[in-house]
Structures are given as C-alpha cells and as structure tokens.
Amino acid sequence: MPRVLVVGHMPFDRSTGTTITLSNLFHGWPKDRLAQVYTASTEPSTEVCEKFLHFPPREHYLPPQYYALRMLGWNGSTPLQGIPAIAAVREAADRRRAVAAVYAHLVALADLSPLHVPPRVVRWLRDYQPDVVYSMLGSVRLTRLAFRAAEVCGVPLVPHFTDDWPAMLYPHGELGGIAERALRSAVRKLIRLAPAGMAISEPMAEEYQRRYGIPFEIFANSVDADFFATPQPQPVGRDRPVTNLVYVGALHLDRWRSLLNIAASAEAISAAANPVRLTMHCPAEDVERYRRAFAGHPQVHFGRSLASHEVSDALAAADILVHVESFAEDTRRYTRYSVSTKIPQYLAAGRPIFGHGPAELASMAYIRSARAGVVVGVQDPDLVTEQLWKLCLDTSSWHEFGRNGRTHAERHHRRERVAARFADVLRKAAEQGERRQVGAGGRS
Secondary structure, three states: OOOEEEEEOOOOOOOOHHHHHHHHHOOOOOHHHEEEEEOOOOOOOOOOOOEEEEOOHHHHOOHHHHHHHHHOOOOOOOOHHHOHHHHHHHHHHOOOHHHHHHHHHHHHHHHHOOOOOOHHHHHHHHHHOOOEEEEOOOOHHHHHHHHHHHHHHOOOEEEEEOOOHHHHOOOOOHHHHHHHHHHHHHHHHHHOOOOOEEEOOHHHHHHHHHHHOOOEEEOOOOEOHHHHOOOOOOOOOOOOOOEEEEEEOOOOOOHHHHHHHHHHHHHHHHHHOOOEEEEEEOOHHHHHHHHHHHOOOOOEEEEOOOOHHHHHHHHHOOOEEEEEOOOOHHHHHHOOOOOOOHHHHHHHHOOOEEEEOOOOOHHHHHHHHOOOEEEEOOOOHHHHHHHHHHHHHOOHHHHHHHHHHHHHHHHHOEHHHHHHHHHHHHHHHHHHHHHHHHHHOOOO
C-alpha cells in the first residue's frame, strides 16, 4: 500500500456523510501508511487512522487577519460562521435575498484570504514522507492546502469530488467575480499534480474528465455486511396495518420541501386507504430548525438522530425508503452529479426506494438504473400521491425492487470490493509520481 496523506476539513470519524464515506473507503488500510491533516475543531476517531495533524484556523490565517477576526469575537478555533456578527448576517440571510448576498461575500472573503502554512506544518508533512496526497477538497482554502501539501512533499495528488462545488461555490459574481476566478485557478493548479481523479457518479466522472482532461474513477460510499443482513420486508396486513416510510438524512439544501410533498401524499393516502407513516431520522439541528414546517402533518414522525452504527437497524424497520432532492434551481445544479451517502445503504438494505427530486439528477438516475424503486422526477403533488399510493398497495413489487437494489449494492458498493479498487487507483497514482521523481532526479 502507498503511504497516503489525507487532507480535509473534518477528520476521520462517522459523524457526517462525507466522513462516513471517507472512513469506509480507507477501511482496512494499514494504519502506519495513513495520516491526515485536518482543520476542524473536532476530535478524530482512530478507527481507521491514528496519525493526525490538527491545523486549526488560528494557524492558517496570517497574523493581521487572525487578530482582526479575534476583535470581531472569534475564538480562533471554531468556524468563522460562529463569529456573532457573521452568525447574525447568516440568520438574516435565510429571510432576505440582499442579506444573503452580503453573507456570500463574507464567506468568499474568508475562503480566498491568503493561506499561511507555518514551518511546523511543513516539517510534519515532509517527515511523514507520503507517496500520494488524497483530498475531497470543498473550498478554495482546502484546495490550496492540498496543493501545498503535495507540492512540499513532491508527490502526486488525487482529488475526490462528491458534488459539483467547483461550478457552484461562487455562481453570483461574489467579490466582483474575483472569487470564481480564484476558485478556477486553484482547481486548475491542483489538477496539474493529479495523474487521476475520483468522482461520485458516472455522469460526474464523464463531465470532469471533459472539464479537466484527466481520467476520473467512480467512488461513492461503500457499505459493510450489517446493511446486507437486513431481512426482506413483510407485506402490510392485519398484524401490521401501517406502511412505514423511512427517511434517513439531512433536511438542508431544501430537501425538507420535497419531503413536505411526500408528507402531504402520506396524509392523503391515509385518509383514503391504509395508514401511511413517514419517519424521518435527521440531525438534531435540522429537527430543531424544520420541525415547525411539518407541524400540520400528523403522518410525520421525527425519529431520533442516529449514530452511524444505528442506521442499518432504522432501515430494517422500513417498508419503503425515501430519498429526496430539492427542485430549487441553484440546488439542483449543485447536486446534479451527486449520489447521496445513504443511497448505497438503502440499496444494500433490500428495501424499495421512493425517490422524489429532479429527474436529471444522478441520484434519481441511479435509483432507476438499479431498478430499485420508483422515482417521481417532477414537482407534481398529484403524481407523487398517485405513484406513492401505487407502491404502497403493490406489496409484491417490494421484494423485486429490494432484490434488485441489494444485487446492485453487492456488485458496486460492498466495502471490501470498493476498498480494493480504491487502493489500486491510489497505488497507480503513487507509482506515476515515483516515475516522475526518477525522471527529475529524485524528490526535492
């Protein structure tokens, strides 16, 4: 195995979709050949990796910036969004378009500010002597940090894109267009160090190969045996008269609005036929923020927030699993190539999936291509109700959809298979880096 240096905001753990995917991809990697630089003020998990360098915000801002931010009330460790003045602007941005523009400029200003990499970080990077750098990136600042890490170590870099943030991070001319130009420059510069990249879906891999001119391999989340152990769903009958719809995931990116459509359909079906209940397992902060929007829907139940090891049991309690995406124009462009972390888990659980979101999104296409459920790709409440009602009544289709999904997950998402293919891509990237070093006379 090559010695890999992972660069990212969040450390290895299982608290978010990104870190779950990261942990699964590196599952079983030799711990003495894996290290991570991370910027978040979060305690890492040592399940997958044991060698960490915490590079907190107070170190990667230049002293004048740092002290100016401290004067605004920043504590030097939490995200800048936590500064009281910026937090107030962020809260107001949810209600007023003009304030949202101001907030976007503030975020861009922080993201584009000069990155300071102190000598102790450079020494740590060089002492580790990685063969390759891997990063999921996500911002200009992280892109520059990943590039700097690969540059000082003299090794190739493999970027992994899980949504189309390079096209959507600064789409409204933030900072007079400077933000978008800086973003494009940072990504292009990074690509020059990349013999190959990774994307989360086939449409993204095709688009990014065209956009950046290097090959892209497809890597979404992988799943372990716990999800494949879920028993087949039992038809609804007298012993269990309620059809259980289950949604696991966040409500941000306007997903809550699509879930409202399903909640209304569940209510209509319950009034006319067998009762249907929608249980949503969401992060606690999302429940707090959006609970009021669902107050008028008695068929909706907020389940507790789940730890990663509890997800498989929650999926096993479902008759039908629900996946949604937003129809808002900005959001659908941002998520057009993404495949959610939970979709491989849904497929492995062997449950029929009801998808509701723009038909052109990769996630909706993935459910259809796996023949694992029903997708309503337009914002039509009557059609949502009609298709959901049909799925609830046709319990014979549950086993077919579930079997198709599980077969697809076995082939494409079983953790051991994905990890072996993932290691092969990183190994080849490291070997290309070694050949370049030999041709150039060794590492500098």
